Amino acid sequence: MEDITITSEISRISRVSFKPPKFWKTEPETWFYRIKAQLRASGITTDATKFDYTITSLNHDVLIEAIDIIRKPPGINKYDTLKHRLMKRFAISQINKICTLIGRIPYGDQIPSQLLHKMQILNEDNISENVLKTLWLEQLPQNIRAVIVTRHEDIETLAKLADRIPETNEILKIQTLHKQVSPSNEIQQQISQLTEQVKKLTERPNKSNT
Incomplete structure (x- = not known):
């Protein structure tokens, strides 16, 4: 009780x-x-x-x-x-949902998997996964699409891969920038060494005159 x-x-x-x-x-x-x-x-x-x-x-x-x-x-x-x-x-009608899919969802600042999720919600199994994949790929930025368009994994796996591409590209940019900066540092060191050598050479006559 x-x-x-x-x-x-x-x-x-x-x-x-x-x-x-x-x-x-x-x-x-x-x-x-x-x-x-x-x-x-x-x-x-x-x-x-x-x-x-x-x-x-x-x-x-x-x-x-x-x-x-x-x-x-x-x-x-x-x-x-x-x-x-x-x-x-x-609620959006099924016809309107498909029209939205075909007419493209603004990519904005979302990541690829978020775009895919929105498209899957609109789709509700009205079109096949292959067609959905094609529509999704068309809306991705060119640098991301170029990496995954020839791959054959399922769409969920591709979305996870696509999410990581901007991060990977950023790492590559940093590495490239580092490579570009490194030679400049080496040149600067060589200039410093040459400057020091010139300084020593110009000092020798003064020492001999004393």
């Missing part, structure tokens, strides 16, 4: 402390995965409570997209009805 009481109290505290994250308009599906896990961890299972928590996470511009459901929620499946509306309003 005591264990049940403790469990109930922990569940009550979890519900009180639960604060859903603000709705992600650009990633609604990911947001619902997250809130589902948080609801489950907090022991929140009733439809009405899940519905209310979802509403509290919506900003004004999102609320107006489902205001009819919020004003007059259905008798059952309130949460799923609201979820379906938000997904319909903000």
Whole structure:
């Protein structure tokens, strides 16, 4: 009996402390995965409570997209009805996802594996891995693409390799710079030695005159 009481109290505290994250308009599906896990961890299972928590996470511009459901929620499946509306309003259609893939995702300052991950999310197995690999390679910087384009590893392995290429190139640049600087140091040493020799030669006559 005591264990049940403790469990109930922990569940009550979890519900009180639960604060859903603000709705992600650009990633609604990911947001619902997250809130589902948080609801489950907090022991929140009733439809009405899940519905209310979802509403509290919506900003004004999102609320107006489902205001009819919020004003007059259905008798059952309130949460799923609201979820379906938000997904319909903000989720990218499959056609748009493929168009985004083909139309190129801005590379920016991300690393190759991050670009691949975004493309895989958009793809959702709509196109084959070979086609996805081709689209991914086309969007990589030329110096990275040139290194891996002829390799035959799977796409995940290639992405890990591609991530390391900029670092490797930086090391090579430093090594090259070091090689370029080294001869200059040697020349400087030779100049110093010659200067010292000239100094000694110019001092000899003075010593002989004394």
